[in-house]
């Protein structure tokens with residue numbers, strides 16, 4: 001078998017990748033610009049014996065994928081800003097109850113109904129902080145079809161490895177863009193299977209007792225072990241408790257299992273960074289324009305480089321600090337008012353060298369926009 | 383099996399107040415499951431948030447204690463992804479019909495096989511006695527200190543028009559009927575709704591000066607009649623109990639299996 | 649059908665919360681509350697094994713064990729069972 005070459009939309013790439021990763025349950029509610037994911041899932045999932053359901057809203061979609069994950073399935077939902085807002089409570093539930101699942105947010109302009117058909121990257125902090133209470137979260141992103149495919153699979157793999165929901169932040173531009181994609185033949189990209197308990201029937205099973213490596217083997221609903229799942233603080237059997245030492249242990253576990261594994265979760269690409277005197281940091285559709293500019297400038301002999309982030313949360317502070325260490329000028333390119341810029345400023349030794357190049361008007365930031373910002377910073381005038 | 387084999391005994395005595403009707407519903411439910419001879423391994427109980435929702439912690443089934451109002455949405459994911467499971471969804475009246483009202487009507491409309499038990503105490507018990515969409519006009523609650531001007535839903539009518547294919551009502555006084563209706567609801571091949579009138583002596587009983595748990599149950603005895611009873615014609619204010627709807631319509635999970643066959647033939 | 653005879657009437661004191669439901673509804677006034685507000689069987693000889701106390705106890709604290717099991721005879725006809 002050969003890798004199949006297709007010419008499709010980014011949203012469809014996400015569907016193909018989810019199928020490759022072994023998804024067998026999808027619940028969603030239509031919303032621009034993510035709708036093609038639901039539509040394509042409705043076609044493709046039953047072909048593989050999987051289930052698609054259009055729910056009554058995004059709240060129930062998020063709840064349904066959690067329920068389906070508990071019976072042992074790989075599950076996903078897809079939405080955009082307003083729907084993502086509705087999912088926040090149940091997202092917190094998935095974090096607390098440690099349920100693997102994938103949530104795709106194809107970002108559009110916000111706040112509120114905002115700009116349904118235009119691009120934005122304003123949900124980056126929402127992905128991190130949208131649900132209440134202290135918590136850690138994994139968020140991946142991608143700027144092109146090849147990476148949408150890889151990051152979708154990564155999202156499923158990370159969800160299973162850490163028993164956690166994973167957010168995949170795409171945007172209107174990458175989601176709707178049509179370009180070529182080579183779908184790798186099955187087996188080429190490694191997939192993470194759900195870790196299931198080996199505890200035998202009749203022996204006490206602890207669904208919420210981490211192994212030494214921090215992982216928690218699961219047992220499917222319908223299988224031999226009957227246990228409780230709750231969004232309340234719970235003990236190792238899953239039963240509600242408010243004992244301070246158990247509460248403390250659980251919140252530490254939930255945060256540490258992600259944050260302590262930041263190096264393993266972090267994904268990025270570097271372009272021309274070795275000798276860069278100006279370093280751009282970007283992600284998603286903005287990174288496409290930035291890369292275009294960087295390649296252009298390189299051809300003219302300017303020492304510019306790009307660090308493209310493919311994982312935004314947990315924030316890869318070490319990678320960013322290291323990449324910025326010997327660079328006098330750092331420009332973060334994003335289509336919001338500086339949500340990742342703030343993180344970069346916190347990560348680097350000298351925050352004064354970090355600048356933002358952005359657009360917040362629903363229009364894709366262009367290489368010219370970025371160049372103009374660069375010239376202003378350099379005092380050259382536009 | 384003995385009733386105690388269906389519960390997680392180490393969590394007893396349970397958290398409910400003395401005389402709380404929710405315990406009688408638990409009692410009836412366990413008897414129903416016992417008479418049906420269901421395998422505990424094939425039962426998933428999904429509940430939301432409320433005093434009522436705590437029921438899922440006490441049963442020795444797979445149990446999923448979710449978010450306020452969202453139990454049916456979680457349950458839909460469980461059932462559709464593994465249709466061989468028996469899914470039982472007990473909910474409070476606020477849980478089922480205020481915050482969860484939308485999920486309630488849509489689950490009914492889909493006719494997905496599961497059993498929704500509305501534990502109707504006409505009040506928000508867990509949060510301390512605020513009115514619910516089932517409290518009814520003129521009742522008293524902490525957030526209607528001058529009397530309630532909100533009108534209530536009729537759960538049976540609502541479920542019926544939303545498309546539930548099994549709709550029934552009983553009370554915690556009528557315990558034989560309770561177990562029998564739960565059995566029938568679980569056996570039903572489609573979305574089944576059972577409303578159980580249940581007392582919250584702590585808030586509803588006290589605020590509305592009905593008396594203690596026993597007296598509240600006496601009210602269920604006095605104010606309800608079997609469907610079709612002559613008494614109803616004499617006194618239209620009586621609330622009917624029994625099975626209001628019981629019909630066969632295509633069930634969602636089975637329908638989806640046909641979708642899979644179609645998709646595969648393509 | 650043979651009339652069921654009572655073998656044992658158990659009340660789990662740890663679980664009983666003293667709500668009085670069993671006392672209130674016992675058709676033969678077999679049960680009473682003690683000084684600690686727990687139900688107890690004061691006149692066991694009068695018990696007719698109807699099991700209403702067991703079925704209505706919200707705390708699953710009552711167990712009525714009869715000679716012939718599975719008795720459903722109820723003194724109060726409005727208990728339900730069968731639906732028109």
Ligand SMILES: Cc1ncc(C[n+]2csc(CCOP(=O)(O)OP(=O)(O)O)c2C)c(N)n1
Nearest residue numbers: 431432433434450474475476477506507508
């Ligand atoms: C989103 C959300 N809103 C509000 C609450 C607070 N809350 C918890 S239980 C409850 C109402 C419970 O009433 P009901 O569903 O009738 O159950 P009962 O306690 O009476 O059995 C409310 C409002 C919550 N937990 N979550």
Ligand code: SF4
Nearest residue numbers: 398399402433507582
């Ligand atoms: S507050 Fe009401 S509903 Fe809640 S446990 Fe007490 S009696 Fe039951």
Ligand code: SF4
Nearest residue numbers: 664665667668670705
């Ligand atoms: S009904 Fe149960 S809890 Fe209530 S008094 Fe009787 S034994 Fe005790």
Ligand code: SF4
Nearest residue numbers: 674695696698699701
């Ligand atoms: S079984 Fe019937 S008669 Fe005997 S104590 Fe219980 S309620 Fe009373």
Ligand SMILES: [Mg+2]
Nearest residue numbers: 474475505506
């Ligand atoms: Mg209530």
